[in-house]
Structures are given as C-alpha cells and as structure tokens.
Amino acid sequence: MAEQKTVAATGNTVVAEAMRQCKPDVVAAYPITPQTTIVEEYAGFVAKGRVHTEYVTVESEHSAMSACIGASAAGARVMTATASQGLALMWEELHIASGMRLPIVMANANRALSAPINIHCDHGDAMGARDAGWIMYFAESAQEAYDNTIMALKVAEDPSVLLPAMSCLDGFITTHSIDRVDVLDDESVAGFVGEYEPANALLDTDDPVSHGAFAGLGGPFFEFKRAQREAMEAARPVITSVGEAYSQLSGRPFDVIETFGMEDAEVAAVVIGSASGNARHIARQLRAQGVKAGVVKVRVFRPFPYAELAEALRGVKAVAVLDRAESFGAEGGPLFLEVRSALYDASDRIPVVSYIYGLGGSDVRLELMERMFADLSDIAAGSAQPGKLVYLGAR
Amino acid sequence: MQQLTEIRWHARAGQGAVTAAKLVAETALELDQYIQAMPEYGPERMGAPIQAFTRISPQPIEIHCNIENPNVVVVLDESLLATVDVARGVTEDGVVIVNTCKTPGQIRTELGLDSGKVACIDASGIALDTLKRDIPNTPMIGALAKATGLFDLRPVIDHLQKTFGKKFTQDVIDANVACVTRAYEEVAIDG
Numbered sequence: 001m002a003e004q005k006t007v008a009a010t011g012n013t014v015v016a017e018a019m020r021q022c023k024p025d026v027v028a029a030y031p032i033t034p035q036t037t038i039v040e041e042y043a044g045f046v047a048k049g050r051v052h053t054e055y056v057t058v059e060s061e062h063s064a065m066s067a068c069i070g071a072s073a074a075g076a077r078v079m080t081a082t083a084s085q086g087l088a089l090m091w092e093e094l095h096i097a098s099g100m101r102l103p104i105v106m107a108n109a110n111r112a113l114s115a116p117i118n119i120h121c122d123h124g125d126a127m128g129a130r131d132a133g134w135i136m137y138f139a140e141s142a143q144e145a146y147d148n149t150i151m152a153l154k155v156a157e158d159p160s161v162l163l164p165a166m167s168c169l170d171g172f173i174t175t176h177s178i179d180r181v182d183v184l185d186d187e188s189v190a191g192f193v194g195e196y197e198p199a200n201a202l203l204d205t206d207d208p209v210s211h212g213a214f215a216g217l218g219g220p221f222f223e224f225k226r227a228q229r230e231a232m233e234a235a236r237p238v239i240t241s242v243g244e245a246y247s248q249l250s251g252r253p254f255d256v257i258e259t260f261g262m263e264d265a266e267v268a269a270v271v272i273g274s275a276s277g278n279a280r281h282i283a284r285q286l287r288a289q290g291v292k293a294g295v296v297k298v299r300v301f302r303p304f305p306y307a308e309l310a311e312a313l314r315g316v317k318a319v320a321v322l323d324r325a326e327s328f329g330a331e332g333g334p335l336f337l338e339v340r341s342a343l344y345d346a347s348d349r350i351p352v353v354s355y356i357y358g359l360g361g362s363d364v365r366l367e368l369m370e371r372m373f374a375d376l377s378d379i380a381a382g383s384a385q386p387g388k389l390v391y392l393g394a395r
Numbered sequence: 396m397q398q399l400t401e402i403r404w405h406a407r408a409g410q411g412a413v414t415a416a417k418l419v420a421e422t423a424l425e426l427d428q429y430i431q432a433m434p435e436y437g438p439e440r441m442g443a444p445i446q447a448f449t450r451i452s453p454q455p456i457e458i459h460c461n462i463e464n465p466n467v468v469v470v471l472d473e474s475l476l477a478t479v480d481v482a483r484g485v486t487e488d489g490v491v492i493v494n495t496c497k498t499p500g501q502i503r504t505e506l507g508l509d510s511g512k513v514a515c516i517d518a519s520g521i522a523l524d525t526l527k528r529d530i531p532n533t534p535m536i537g538a539l540a541k542a543t544g545l546f547d548l549r550p551v552i553d554h555l556q557k558t559f560g561k562k563f564t565q566d567v568i569d570a571n572v573a574c575v576t577r578a579y580e581e582v583a584i585d586g
Contacts, residue, residue, distance in 0.1 A: 277457030
C-alpha cells in the first residue's frame with residue numbers, strides 16, 4: 001500500500017488534488033455560475049508553479065470543452081471540471097469528445113438545472129448527458145470523488161477504451177462539505193496513472209491522422225457508433241481491473257456496485273451518490289430490528305452494471321430505486337429505467353418502485369429513508385401493491 | 396468520545412460560524428475522529444440568519460443530511476433567539492451554548508428548555524476585548540470545548556495556531572488564543 005495523508009478537506013479540494021497528481025498537460029475552464037472551486041484551486045496550482053499544465057481560460061463552458069477536445073486530439077492529457085448549466089452548455093461538445101474517442105476526464109459537481117433557479121444537489125445535469133458516450137463514475141463521499149477521478153483517467157486512457165470519463169460528485173453535499181479523506185502521495189498516483197501515450201495524436205507529424213472528418217451518407221458514421229458501443233463494453237473489464245489495482249494501492253475496496261445486506265435482503269434500495277449512506281444507515285437500523293433490508297449503491301453508471309445489479313437483487317421481494325433526477329414522461333427516473341431493465345431477464349418478477357428524491361438539494365432526511373423501507377416491507381408482505389412513482393418528501 | 400456528536404450552529408452571516416464549524420471538525424480530525432462540516436448554503440447576505448453543521452464520530456460517518464436532532468446547539472447571535480427556533484429537535488441530554496450576557500437560567504426560561512445543559516458566554520464581549528472586533532466564533536469554540544467536554548483546551552489552541560499561522564499575523568493568532576482560553580474559563584454552565 002502507498003503512503004497516505006489524512007486530511008480534512010472538501011470534495012472540490014480533493015478532486016483538484018487528484019487532478020494535480022494526474023499531471024494533465026491541459027486544463028481548460030470557464031467560471032460559469034455555478035462552476036466549482038475545483039478549477040479555481042487548479043488555477044492556484046498553476047499560479048504557484050506546482051503544475052506544468054497549460055491552463056486555458058476560455059469564454060464559455062462550450063469553449064472549455066472545445067479547447068479540451070482540441071488539446072486531447074493534439075495528443076495531450078486533458079482534464080477539467082464543470083457543473084449543472086456548464087455541463088448543459090457543453091452538450092454538443094460532449095458527443096464530439098466521445099465520437100472522436102478522446103480520453104478527457106471531467107469532474108462534474110451534480111447540481112440542478114434551471115428553471116426555477118437552483119444551484120443545489122441534483123443528478124439531472126449528469127443524467128441529461130448519460131447518452132453522450134462518456135464513462136460515468138458517481139461518488140458517495142469526497143473520498144470516492146478523489147479515488148474515482150484517478151481511476152477514471154486510467155480507464156479512459158486505456159488503449160482498449162479511449163473514451164472520455166466523468167467523475168461525478170454531489171453538489172454542496174460532497175463538493176463543499178469538509179470530510180475526512182485519505183490522499184495518496186504524488187509518486188504513487190503518478191506511477192498508477194503512468195505516462196499518457198496518445199493513440200492518434202494530431203501533432204504526431206510522422207503518422208498524420210484526421211480527426212472528426214465528414215462521415216455522411218455512405219460514410220462510416222454508423223460503424224463509428226458501433227465502435228463506441230464496443231469501446232464502452234470493453235471498458236467493463238478495464239474498470240474492474242483498474243479498480244482492483246487501485247484497491248491494492250489505496251487499501252480501499254472498489255466495485256461498480258457496492259452492496260450492503262444483500263446476502264439475504266428481502267427489501268432493497270438502489271441508490272447513487274451521497275444519499276447511499278442515508279439508505280445504508282436506516283437499513284442497518286432495520287436489520288437490528290430483524291427487517292432484512294439491503295442497499296445497492298451504483299458507483300459506475302456508464303457502462304451500466306446490468307449483470308451485477310441483477311445478481312445483487314436476486315431473491316429480493318421488493319425494490320425501491322431512488323433517483324435524484326427526473327425523466328418526465330418515463331415510467332420513472334433514469335436509474336429506475338436501468339434497474340428495471342436489468343431485472344427483465346430475472347426468473348422472478350420483482351416489484352420495483354421509482355422514488356424521486358432530493359431534487360434541487362431538497363434535504364434527504366433519514367425519516368424519508370424509513371418511509372421508503374416501510375413501503376417496501378408492506379409490498380414484500382403482500383399488504384400493499386407496488387404503486388406508481390413516488391415523490392419522496394415533496395410537500 | 397461518544398458515538399456520534401452532531402453540532403448545529405446558528406449565526407448571522409459574517410460572524411464566522413462556518414469557520415467555527417470547520418475548526419471544530421479539523422480539531423476532531425487531529426484527535427483521529429471522523430468528521431463532517433458544512434454550511435447550509437443560501438443567498439450570501441451579511442447579517443442574514445444562517446445554519447452550519449459539524450458531525451464528529453469515532454466511526455466513519457455515512458449520513459449526508461442536515462442535523463435535525465443536535466446533541467449540541469451553538470448560537471453566535473443572541474438576537475436569533477427571538478426569530479429562530481434554535482433549540483428545535485435538541486436531544487434530551489443536549490447542550491445549548493449561547494453568546495449572551497444573560498445567565499443560563501434566563502436563557503433556559505426564554506427557550507423553554509427543561510432538560511439538558513445550557514451554557515452562556517459573553518463571546519462578543521471577549522472578542523471586543525481581545526480582537527477589537529465582534530467576531531464571536533473562536534470564543535464560542537472555547538465555550539463549546541468546556542461545556543461539551545469534547546476537547547481539552549490544548550488541542551483547540553494547537554489547531555488554531557497551526558491553521559491560523561498560515562493566514563494571520565501573530566497578534567491576530569494571540570488574540571484568538573486569548574479568546575478561546577477566556578471563554579473556556581468563563582463559560583457559565585447550568586445542568
């Protein structure tokens with residue numbers, strides 16, 4: 001195991017630290033409201049000469065991602081950070097980054113999209129980008145945000161993957177709260193991520209290549225998309241092996257899903273991000289009272305861990321899927337749709353209920369988790385039918 | 396240290412409650428505890444009522460939500476007692492610490508508290524004496540250390556010197572150490 005230092009720091013600070021330790025050649029950023037202090041702290045590293053990064057200040061988040069794309073195509077290791085409206089403004093560029101197979105790593109502070117105006121925690125920003133072809137990690141804590149950012153870079157740059165990756169952390173709850181975090185030493189991180197060797201660098205004049213060429217009717221557009229799908233599938237074993245190597249280095253376990261009490265759970269919640277601990281806390285209390293409650297936390301959302309989810313939920317009598325994002329007009333939230341799809345091939349038909357919670361930073365009180373598990377126990381006992389979507393805690 | 400200590404801070408923006416919430420968490424980390432410290436973010440207006448939270452535990456802390464049932468309530472501005480229900484949800488054996496010249500008995504009556512501990516300290520007076528400014532956050536940390544028994548005076552002062560040493564002049568550091576020490580000694584505790 002590597003040397004580690006225990007610090008009191010916010011999620012933003014430790015993500016900036018992870019970026020510094022990964023030694024990106026280029027960081028491009030724009031301070032849209034709401035940006036994050038990640039890029040602010042990174043600008044501080046540049047100003048103090050602690051990094052040799054080319055820090056490109058641009059005129060919008062759209063330009064920030066454009067500059068990242070240009071730099072990555074040129075052959076640089078590129079990282080950045082954004083949040084909510086900033087991510088939304090990057091939308092078309094997100095697809096270009098993945099279509100050009102550029103392993104850019106971007107932290108995203110999960111914050112609500114307007115309107116009405118709100119800057120607080122919400123997964124609606126990232127979920128809106130879920131089909132953009134990016135690998136997506138989600139953190140429960142500042143520790144996971146730090147760890148995920150480092151792993152994401154190693155996965156993205158793997159020659160069998162070459163996809164951009166997003167390291168998501170909950171706005172305010174993780175980004176701005178001070179937490180206890182173990183930080184690796186610089187040499188260990190540098191050794192772990194290694195030197196970046198770009199596969200198709202534009203600046204490699206000995207081996208000239210085209211990027212982002214026209215591939216219209218009769219062109220290879222269709223095949224390019226299949227190649228992206230194959231790359232996303234290829235990312236699965238890489239995410240696992242990188243996670244194992246990182247566990248060896250850090251002493252912290254990693255899996256694409258993390259389970260609690262699922263060996264014998266009869267009722268279970270599936271959840272992403274900082275609310276996972278709230279669900280686990282109540283599940284632990286319920287287990288002490290003899291209720292077989294369990295929790296599955298999804299740490300990697302793209303590629304989605306279908307097989308792992310189906311296996312974890314086998315034998316469960318009722319499942320709640322907690323979404324901190326909407327998909328208006330769908331049967332439930334984005335995570336719900338994935339989980340129910342994962343269960344389609346299961347031999348038993350498990351009732352699954354969609355819970356929308358915590359939008360716009362609405363406080364995830366423990367009592368809401370108690371209420372959700374109580375609903376599940378009624379469904380599991382047959383005394384209630386699984387209902388339609390629930391807005392958990394809305395007034 | 397007990398299992399999980401939840402501290403809720405009530406103040407007006409500009410009084411240093413967010414810094415205090417952070418300093419207490421950092422001091423606990425130095426004692427190898429797990430910690431959380433977070434303000435409740437809203438519009439930033441000097442003088443507006445704000446809340447901040449600190450959690451301290453010997454075990455990893457897995458919950459992420461506001462504190463509804465605090466073991467400790469710290470009120471940095473006495474005028475909030477008239478407009479904010481500062482004692483809301485405080486536990487039976489909880490501690491309420493107020494920046495005031497009044498006695499714990501008077502505050503207990505004002506808040507209608509018939510259990511737990513009430514502690515009073517003239518933190519603004521101490522701050523005006525030493526810092527020459529009404530920034531009552533560091534005296535409140537001294538009062539908190541004594542009233543809750545969470546820390547001895549020494550680790551609080553050590554951490555203050557370490558963290559303030561990077562940002563402030565020796566005069567400011569000395570004044571803050573004096574604030575913490577005086578409040579630790581002068582806090583009146585009932586219950």
